Amino acid sequence: MEVILLEDVKSVGKKQEIVTVSEAYGRNCLIKKKLGIEATPENLNNLRLRKKNEDKLAQERLDEAKKLAEEMKEMSVVLKIKAGEGGRTFGSISTKEISKAVKEQLNLELDKKKLVLDEPIRTLGTHVISVKLHKNVTAKLAVKVQEA
Secondary structure: OEEEEOOOEOOOEOOOOEEEOOHHHHHHHHHOOOOEEEOOHHHHHHHHHHHHHHHHHHHHHHHHHHHHHHHHOOOEEEEEEOEOHHHOEOOOEOHHHHHHHHHHHHOOOOOHHHEEOOOOEOOOEEEEEEEEEEOOEEEEEEEEEEEO
16 A cells, blocks of 8 residues: 655655555554555645645745845944953853844844854954855855944
8 A cells, every 4th residue: 555654654754755555554553643645646646736836935945045145245243342451352242142133233034043153252353154044055244343
């Protein structure tokens, strides 16, 4: 019996895969627990249409991320931090503060988890940080740190 899986099933297959299982296992376990549906021509067609739609949406998200990455090349964010003699700063700037500044200054929603900082910024000047917009797209953002 062929079954289209609706969920990932351990040792059987992943979501939206077509797998061949025994008649009893398919009817009594997979279909009864709503983990899969029978692979009829109608259900196969629905699966094909669903996959095509998901691919289209994924491509649109990728294109949007690439466009935003191009726009971010010219963008910069200014943050102020207290500093003492010789340009030594008190404290540091983290991804949370950068994310908040981007929202206020550029009207962009960037999750702090998407900002890639090896270590918090502790010096004055311009720092270029990476922003993960998509699994295949990484943008650069200039962060200017000035004395308060």
